Amino acid sequence: MKRTRCDQTRAWVNLQAYYSSHGKAFNLHAAFGSKTDRFEQFSQSAPHMFVDLSKNLIDEKSQQLLYGLVEESGVLQHREEMFSGEKINSTEKRAAMHFLLRWPHGNKNLTNGLLNQLQEVHQTLDRMLAYAERIRSDDSITDIVNIGIGGSDLGPVLAIQALVTHKHPKKRFHFVSSLDGVELGAVLDQVQANSTLFVVASKTFTTQETITNAQSAREWFVAQGGREVAEHFCAVTSNVEAAQAFGIQNSFGFWDWVGGRYSMWSAIGLPIAISIGQERFREMLAGAHEMDEHFRLTPVERNLPIRLAVIDLWYRNFFKFGSRNIAPYHRGLRRLPAYLQQLEMESNGKSVDLCGEPVAYQTAPVVWGELGANGQHAYFQLLHQGTDIIPVEFVAVKKPPPGLKSQHRIVIANALAQARALMMGQATSDSHREMSGNRPSTFILLEDMSPASLGALIALNEHRVFVTGSLWGINSFDQWGVELGKVLAKDMSARLSSGSDSGLDASSAGLLHQLRS
Numbered sequence: 198m199k200r201t202r203c204d205q206t207r208a209w210v211n212l213q214a215y216y217s218s219h220g221k222a223f224n225l226h227a228a229f230g231s232k233t234d235r236f237e238q239f240s241q242s243a244p245h246m247f248v249d250l251s252k253n254l255i256d257e258k259s260q261q262l263l264y265g266l267v268e269e270s271g272v273l274q275h276r277e278e279m280f281s282g283e284k285i286n287s288t289e290k291r292a293a294m295h296f297l298l299r300w301p302h303g304n305k306n307l308t309n310g311l312l313n314q315l316q317e318v319h320q321t322l323d324r325m326l327a328y329a330e331r332i333r334s335d336d337s338i339t340d341i342v343n344i345g346i347g348g349s350d351l352g353p354v355l356a357i358q359a360l361v362t363h364k365h366p367k368k369r370f371h372f373v374s375s376l377d378g379v380e381l382g383a384v385l386d387q388v389q390a391n392s393t394l395f396v397v398a399s400k401t402f403t404t405q406e407t408i409t410n411a412q413s414a415r416e417w418f419v420a421q422g423g424r425e426v427a428e429h430f431c432a433v434t435s436n437v438e439a440a441q442a443f444g445i446q447n448s449f450g451f452w453d454w455v456g457g458r459y460s461m462w463s464a465i466g467l468p469i470a471i472s473i474g475q476e477r478f479r480e481m482l483a484g485a486h487e488m489d490e491h492f493r494l495t496p497v498e499r500n501l502p503i504r505l506a507v508i509d510l511w512y513r514n515f516f517k518f519g520s521r522n523i524a525p526y527h528r529g530l531r532r533l534p535a536y537l538q539q540l541e542m543e544s545n546g547k548s549v550d551l552c553g554e555p556v557a558y559q560t561a562p563v564v565w566g567e568l569g570a571n572g573q574h575a576y577f578q579l580l581h582q583g584t585d586i587i588p589v590e591f592v593a594v595k596k597p598p599p600g601l602k603s604q605h606r607i608v609i610a611n612a613l614a615q616a617r618a619l620m621m622g623q624a625t626s627d628s629h630r631e632m633s634g635n636r637p638s639t640f641i642l643l644e645d646m647s648p649a650s651l652g653a654l655i656a657l658n659e660h661r662v663f664v665t666g667s668l669w670g671i672n673s674f675d676q677w678g679v680e681l682g683k684v685l686a687k688d689m690s691a692r693l694s695s696g697s698d699s700g701l702d703a704s705s706a707g708l709l710h711q712l713r714s
């Protein structure tokens with residue numbers, strides 16, 4: 198079945214009509230009043246979680262029309278293309294097979310062409326995990342410093358923080374991503390050269406921030422009398438030659454069909470594996486694979502990535518909501534908003550379709566957030582009474598952190614209360630205290646903060662982003678928009694030294710002179 202861009206389908210016309218006649222006037226309070234089984238109808242279980250969609254601005258009709266859009270757009274065929282290893286990243290002529298990184302060894306459900314690739318995946322995984330176990334049992338290594346940025350930083354940070362209860366008791370983990378050297382300096386002040394392992398994580402091994410920090414770290418290491426660079430530096434990259442040229446002998450590779458923002462399952466996860474151990478790392482992969490299978494095999498009506506994605510599209514293209522707030526109610530998930538920002542905004546922050554034609558509708562929203570309980574004291578005022586309606590995604594964890602049952606109950610109470618308050622609002626005679634309510638949210642309740650639950654949560658979002666990108670007819674797997682800034686940065690760096698402003702716009706030239714005066 199040919200794929201059809203969302204706005205060229207019959208379903209899109211029907212959705213526009215239904216939004217005008219019913220959608221925009223939808224009222225959650227009334228919806229719950231008229232359908233006593235609304236909660237049951239709009240909530241479901243999925244691997245390692247229970248998700249309540251009932252506080253969203255949807256009803257049976259809009260949901261069915263949205264499912265019709267999925268069918269008519271050819272998303273299910275596109276899904277098959279991804280799982281078959283087709284080059285769906287068309288502008289880079291690459292497949293997008295992050296699912297293969299967590300596919301069980303020997304599982305024959307793969308199309309034939311991928312079985313060889315799967316073998317290579319497991320060889321690399323086994324080698325990476327064996328190295329992680331070696332570092333874990335080497336008491337002479339007390340500190341691991343991951344030098345990376347974007348997808349080479351955000352996933353390992355999120356996972357190590359989320360799975361802190363499984364952290365190796367005698368190892369400290371540090372993450373250096375910022376270019377300014379201050380962050381690296383602060384880390385180097387805390388570690389000793391000969392008890393530190395530096396992991397230079399970079400898919401391309403050309404990223405200025407990472408290579409600059411890695412060079413500074415190596416200079417520091419040598420200046421500290423560090424003896425064996427080869428023993429204290431390793432690289433995770435798909436550019437092994439560049440790593441060797443840098444002087445790193447110990448490299449772990451990954452393939453060009455793994456996007457940076459989809460790479461924490463690969464050797465980029467080395468710091469995670471050192472922290473939690475190989476068994477837990479495999480549990481994290483298994484949780485992601487369970488969600489892959491859920492996405493691959495579940496009918497549309499109970500397919501959670503699809504159900505989330507169609508609500509995202511309903512809000513973005515019909516309600517015209519400009520952003521989505523992520524509100525984790527578990528400290529271990531404090532970097533989840535940042536992780537999801539890159540995943541969604543770098544994947545779907547596009548404005549031309551697969552044919553290079555400008556799209557005639559909005560694509561990715563701004564994804565933002567921070568720990569929900571902290572957000573309550575920062576921006577929840579706007580979420581409740583602001584002029585913009587911003588859908589909120591609550592992510593809570595059912596099982597309390599060890600020894601913190603009573604405090605955890607307060608955390609959960611706040612999450613439930615905020616979701617209820619956004620929906621119910623408050624009618625008063627004092628307009629300053631009036632809250633409109635009818636403000637939508639999704640409530641994701643993870644069973645626990647285990648490796649498997651974390652894996653499932655991240656895979657859920659990867660597939661949700663795939664579905665919205667597929668519906669919008671864009672390429673979710675390239676990121677050409679980041680290239681110009683990198684080129685201009687090199688030019689501006691040279692100008693800061695030379696002072697030359699020839700060819701610069703007046704603003705950049707003016708700032709250059711300010712900076713040089």
Ligand code: F6P
Nearest residue numbers: 347348349399400401404457679
């Ligand atoms: O932001 C652009 C980007 O290429 C991301 O996609 C990637 O995760 C990050 O930079 C780091 O890239 P690398 O892992 O190649 O250093």
